[in-house]
Amino acid sequence: EVQLVESGGGFVQPGGSLRLSCAASGFTLRTYWMHWVRQAPGKGLVWVSRINSDGSSRSYADSVKGRFTISRDNTKNTLYLQMNSLRAEDTAVYYCARDPDSSGWSYMDVWGKGTTVTVSS
C-alpha cells in the first residue's frame, strides 16, 4: 500500500525548533518530488515547501524562508522538515505530499495523515 506517515510534531515554545519526518512506504521516494503543506486550526491549506527528487532544488513560502529547511534521505525513504525560530503562527497540522511531476504537471497525489505542531508559551 502506498503510504506517507508524518511524525515529529508536538508542543514547543516560541523560538524553539522541531524536526518533522515523513516516512514513505509502498513506493520509491527517490522518483518523486515532495511537498510540505500546512493547515492552521479551522483554516485552509497553505503550501510550505517543495524539494525535487534528488534534493538539489528546494523552494519555500516566504513565511518560512530562512527558518525552515526541507531535506530528504532517499536511502531511508524519508522526507524531513527542520523548523527553527518557531512562531505562534506556525501552529498547524503539517502534511507531507507526493508529487509525481508527471510530464511537467505538478500535483499532490498522495498525502500523509498529518502531524500537529503547536507553538505556544
Next chain:
Amino acid sequence: DIQVTQSPSSLSPSVGDRVTITCRSSQSISSYLNWYQQKPGKAPNLLIYAASSLQSGVPSRFSGSGSGTDFTLTISSLQPEDSATYYCQQSYSLPYTFGQGTKLEIK
C-alpha cells in the same frame, strides 16, 4: 504570487443535484490547476489534476474544466459522501497557492 479565488465559499445542495464550484486565478495559469477534497479531520484527497484529468479511483461524477484564469469543478449528481470542503490549487508557479475552500454541506 498568483492569487486563487474560489466561489462560492459554501453551498447546501441536495442529493442528486448538479454542483459547480468556480476557481479564478489572478493571472493566466494555462491548465495548471488541481482540485482536492478534504473531509473533517482527514488529509486532502486529489480529485482532478491539470484542470480536467480525473485522478485514478475518483468517481466519474467529478469533472473539471477550464484554462487560463477560469476553472470549474462539477459534481454531476451529488452523493451523501460528497459532503466536504473542496480546494483548488495552482501549480503554474511557486509559491503554489490554494483557494480559500468551498464547504459543501448536503441538505
